[in-house]
Amino acid sequence: MLHAVSSSWFVVVIRRACRFYSIDKMVNSNKIINIWKAADAVTFDVDSTVTREEGIDELANFCGKGEQIRELTKQAMQGDMTFQQSLLMRLQIINPSLTQVKEFLDIHEIKLTNGIKELVSDLQTRGKDVYLISGGFHCLILPVARKLNIKPENIYANKLKFYFTGEFAGFDENQPTSRSGGKAEVIQHLKETRGYKTIVHIGDGSTDLEASPPADAFIGM
Template sequence: MITYPENGTMKFFTCSTQQRYTSTKMATAVEIKAIMRIADAVCFDVDSTVIKEEGIDELAKFCGVGDAVAEMTQNAMGGNISFKTALTERLALIQPSRDQVNRLIIDQPPCLTEGMMDLVDRLQQRNVQVFLISGGFHSIVEHVAARINIPLNNVYANKLKFHLNGDYAGFDETQPTAESGGKGRVIGLLKKERGFKKVVMIGDGATDLEACPPADAFIGFGGNIIRQQIKEKAKWFVTSCQEITAELEQ
């Protein structure tokens, strides 16, 4: 939230401070845009935000169980069930092997959202640290990160486990992104360990919205899919990367 005291000095309050200050007034779009322009770190969701697809849905299609998994994904993104439950159930149905994951990346590489590379470039030119925080899989997300020049130590995602023969063996349940609230925990860790003062979260789903706080602002993204819950609750909701890029030039 931004306030303008009598002396005209503009002051910024984080989402958590704002919640203590008032339980009724939420940050406006104007305030979020102002925070975006002074942010020292911006965190992006990946599926349906940085890329056009939902990575787990594409993997499910590749493994022949696309329809069933897509319905589970919709429920998870809408916040209808816990993320960890949805992830466990979807992976149990897909049972992806190491070979299938690798072939998916080669045969059907993720498609970047229009304008995303330019947005990331603009942020980095402003010395803003860019992070990918995803409930998807590290092996896929790191491929996306390489394409948009984000270092691997700025990637937080779930990790699949495989048996020695390459068969699916589960996922690393200790990763913060494996659970609801995990993206917020990553942002809290980034603030603590890297000293960021203003962090913005951008994404299309419930797990992104709930990351504010500790993120100082949330931007709802509807450039690939519009989730009604996010459109209604996000104080700044955009349908293209260009809308965010334009604000950086103000």
């Protein structure tokens, strides 16, 4: 029997999963519920999934480059260009300094998706490990993780680089989340190194869809 969960978000997740699997993969609703119950870990995308915003767009707005960035973000989400191409182009336009990033973090109010805090808390109470896997940036996601009581080491995201002067120097292209297929790499890594048997991934973009497999189920927002 499923544990009672106060969050309506949990109900929405299950309903969407049931609909996705029953139509696209001919699996009945009980199957996806069983996958959810059996999951050792649940991995979440962050932007427009855990939060109601796109972090890089918010940073762009703060730096006065919002209009130029929004269309590129849309193209990246739709898979019209490789994720790494889009990420590089957007960062070259924003060109954020270390000072700007710090100032943004000081004033920005995180907009969590309704019910997500309760859902994450319930998963943790039931012994499920929760991870944030994002094509966004670690420094922008860390405050989100703190609000959800998710350990910093459970964040897999991109990392900005700065020169010693504080000027923007690019991003770490060795991070798997900086490229298409990277979320799948992270989930496979978690299975191999942490011994997870069943992982459910939840997200809203093409890079999230790519994560299953190795994720045992993907729930699209």
